[in-house]
Amino acid sequence: MQNFQGVGVSPGRIIGSVRQMPKPVSEPPSGERLGADVSPEDAVAGLKAAAQAVHDELKGRADTASGDGKAVLEATALMAKDTMLLKSAAKLINAGSSAERAIWEAGASVSEMLHNLGGYMAERATDVLDVRARIVAELRGVPAPGIPASDTPFILVAEDLAPADTATLNPAVVLALVTSGGGPQSHTAIIARSLGLPAVVAAHGVDSVADGSEVYVDGAAGFVAVSPSEEQRAAARAWAETSATLAEFDGNGTTADGHLVPLLANVGGAKDAVAAAALGAQGVGLFRTEFCFLERDTEPSVDEQAAAYKAVFDAFPGKKVVLRTLDAGADKPLPFLTDATEPNPALGVRGYRTDFTTPGVLERQLEAIARAASESDADVWVMAPMISTAAEAGRFASLCAAAGIQTPGVMVEVPSAALTAATVLREVGFASLGTNDLTQYAMAADRQLGPLAELNTPWQPAVLRLVQLTVEGAAQEGSGREGDPKPVGVCGEAAADPALAVVLTGLGVTTLSMTARSLAAVGTVLKTVTLEQAQELARLALSAPSALEARDWVRAKLPVLEELGL
């Protein structure tokens, strides 16, 4: 029996058969020539046959898909046998290039052309690269890259998943995700939590498990076992029962002794907001407004923005909705706002900072928010991402005031803002901790890098200390709207971890905002501890010498986690 230990990022105990995600297709060497025994005519014919096979495969998938996915697959299928692509590849083959290298180069130049056109075309550029990789795989006789197509449910094992893989990930057939790379903040983890799939990341060596092997996955413990034991089968059966009860949140975030911690949802648009309201969210703790701007060459009009914001506000009448102003840059580039050539985008002009280089966009967004807020019944709070100094917080508050927005706030994700929380909060009404970026910046560790997964967890005592400093700063600053200390929420992935949610509550965080699927699990665990116990667990975590020990010590004091399989 073979076991693998990784990092659990999304709870669930499940048994299923493995499908390995094929490795990305490697680039055919530059200058690779046609073999001496192959004529250019045969190579071109071979390429056309491979292209036809890729077309047929994609077309077949399009026929069974629906909606936007179908349209994208149909267009991608056509690209596979596109005359422009195949003719330019044929030209290279006639000049002596191997078929693999020829289609690789032809795809690269078409993709670049589309990329330079910007907007919608630029997005299709990656589809051309996907088609190119599929044709090369077909020529080599290896499996097509991407998530395997299958009608029977399976456990997907991959090196890591990219954001683009989400589109092709069918949660009806994928039972769980296991990756050999990636970290707790990787895209795999975020995708898994939003879909409610059990997931383990950084399980080194798991790539060697053969397709079709039966495995047991424990997404809380970060454990994967080949050929499951009887106990593991029983655990998976028990999870199937408890997970049904963990699917519903009663809409009341509180500790056992009645200390209220409203549990809010992170949403990216009206569809998410409606789903979150249905799952019992007590409001929205993070409304990402990028959806309105992404995939566009120009700024959306104030009218268009106001309508989009109002649609989210309307899902939560009488409840709090915390909106984050445009957070472009780094992993979310926008052609009209950010500079793609920055050497260090995570430390570049991103978030609130885009107002330094492109003034006006933020003011127009605030105008749209104010208008949408005045036309809805939601209690609208507005915060700026990537605030580093009290002066920035002050300027943002005055922009909000000028637009007629009552409750301005800041995201605390740059360590400097946590360290100077008292002066930052003097300027605004509330703070919300973005633990993903706060962890990345505090630990100087890129969120996407697998080898840094151990550094990149919000369980790091240094990160918890920054949370504590922010809460202390808020308390020192005194009264918020109702005379209490100014509210400090958490809206990063950390809030979705039930054990960490208890620690954050103990540190004095006033609201927790997460992907709506995690509300029930966090709510259930929070109800089992008193505020005093949570404070004790927070002290324990802060005193730990490492993230690993902080997590283990806290989990050991919360046996409910093991009982529920969380």
Added chain:
Amino acid sequence: MPERTATIASRSGLHARPAALFAEAAGEQPVEVTIAMHGEPADDALDAASILSLMTLGAAKGDVVVLRAEGDGADAALDALVKLLETDLDAE
């Protein structure tokens, strides 16, 4: 050489789904059909059956394009394709 002009009717222009539907229809014709923006030289015309060519053409709603074809059935092919371009394919 027979040619026709057509005004793009699809809301999203000749992108995405309209481009896919049009390229597929052009590929099914018995003759090779080219497409160019109105006023561009015929030498710069692109293969109408190539979705990638259509995308690089970048025709938006209201733009006028010229379709050209030669040989048996050219007129019928052009008529059918013009009709497609002048339908709002996004609405279907």
